[in-house]
Amino acid sequence: YEDNLAVVKKVFKQHVSMSRAQLVELKVMKGINNEHLNRFIGVCTERPNICYLFQYCTRGSVRDVLDNDNIEVDDMFQVSFIIDIAKGMEYIHQSIIKFHGKLKSTKCVLDQRWVVKITDYGLKEFKFGADVLEEPKEQEAKKMLWTAPEILRNPRALASYVTAPKSDVYSYGIIVHEILTRDMPYSSFGLNPSEVMEKIAGGMRPPFRPMLPTSDKIHPLVLRIMQECWTEDPLRRPDFATVRSQLFTELKAGKNTNLMDDIIHKMETYTGKLEKMVEERNEQLMGERMRAEAVLDALLPRPVAEKLKIGEQVPPEFFEQATIFFSDIVGFTKISAASTPFQTIDLLNDLYSLLDGILSQHDVYKVR
Structure with a gap:
């Protein structure tokens, strides 16, 4: 699109009637300009190509980077990723969009400068009424490993402007765990995704969450924020403004950090x-x-x-x-038998040095 690569997201709808609410939504989306939000390009409303477009980020998603063993994700990368995501989500929560709803590591993409940008946000009015494709049970469950327990128990809670933002905070906590461990959520338990979903939604005590990383290189604040974000009670989870502020203050990751x-x-x-x-x-x-x-x-x-x-x-x-000249040391066997090894070596060195000196005065080549 306009000489730039774009990501096309298909929307399975029979038709799109551009209501006033949808037009306002598209205007808001086009007006968003934030360093940590992927740029929205536009929509197509013509069948059978009903879709929306976001800018393509060449470095892929955070999950792609974590899966690539050739990329070293040290503590500098980790802190940068964690703060970038918090800043992007803070903007979304303070904007008219209010919440993301499907935040996960694959929705966090990286540009050429390794800046993390939140993508696939907004467009609730445009997507409303779209058909949901049926997928195999485990594949569908795998996509929901970042979903908050209150949403798993009651999917309609995602439509609430009170509950939905806190579910984003829960998803953020799971992403932080991914970044710290490079593992997929809950992979250390050896359970399939549907079993994981049952344990999360079942309200276990204590709540079922990923195993805490044990590396002593991880800042205690990051571990604390991660656990606060995935707290069972949505009202006890921090907002992104608090998360971003604490990370900036404690880790001294100022605004000029790049x-x-x-x-x-x-x-x-x-x-x-x-x-x-x-x-x-x-x-x-x-x-x-x-x-x-x-x-x-x-x-x-x-x-x-x-x-x-x-x-x-x-x-x-x-x-x-x-002319070929052959030379030999007469009686060398008897001489070497009557001499020490060092005396024999000294004799040979003196003899060869003398011969080399004579040969250097004539047009002669000595075969070694």
């Missing part, structure tokens, strides 16, 4: 280390090259060795006359 700046700083540090490593490897390579050239010079005549070093072929040469 994940991309931190990434660039890390890349600069890594580049410096890489340059030093390359320099050391180049020195090692030069040393190995010099040793290889010395061996080549020792095995072959210098003109031949020089051509081989530069990659040239060495054609065979023909000589009409040649």
Whole structure:
């Protein structure tokens, strides 16, 4: 759309009658401009292509990043993701949209600068009356692992402007657990999704929730906020303004904090280390090259060795006359038997040095 990639979301409706409420809703959606909300592009009302469009984020969703073992999600990434989501949800709750309703890690996407943006929000009037496709039981249950217990027990509660925002807070707590552990919600229990849903909706005491992460690198405040967000009683859950404020204050993640700046700083540090490593490897390579050239010079005549070093072929040469001189050390066996090993080595060194000195004065090649 207008040279930009877009995500198309199909709406299964027979027709769309653009009421005044829908037109107002679309106007509100088009007017939203927040760093942590994915940009709404528009809708199509013509059958059979009734749909709505959001901007496509190239880095995928938070869940995609967590599933990618090639991406290191350190504490800097974790804090940035957690705060970005809280800021986006705070804006939604304070706007005319009021709540998301289906918040999960796949609804949190990342742009080129690794900023998390909430997507697939709003459009309640436009989606109203749409058919719901039937899916296999476990697949449907898997999509609801982020759903608050009060919504599981009474789906109509999602239409309440009092209850629904608190259900978003519950979903946020589950997402925080995902970010801290990189695991799917409740994966450590070995239960299928429908069994998990039954335990959550069943009102167990204590409530059935994901296992707390045990890493000592996790800030205690993050753990506390996560548990407060998934509290059983919706009224006891904090709002996103409180969550965002506490995270900013305690973690000192001020408004100027930018994940991309931190990434660039890390890349600069890594580049410096890489340059030093390359320099050391180049020195090692030069040393190995010099040793290889010395061996080549020792095995072959210098003109031949020089051509081989530069990659040239060495054609065979023909000589009409040649003199070959063979030499031997007379009585070497008796001499070495009567000498110590060091005396024998000293004798050979002196003898070869003397011969090399004589050969260097004549056009002679010594075969090693």
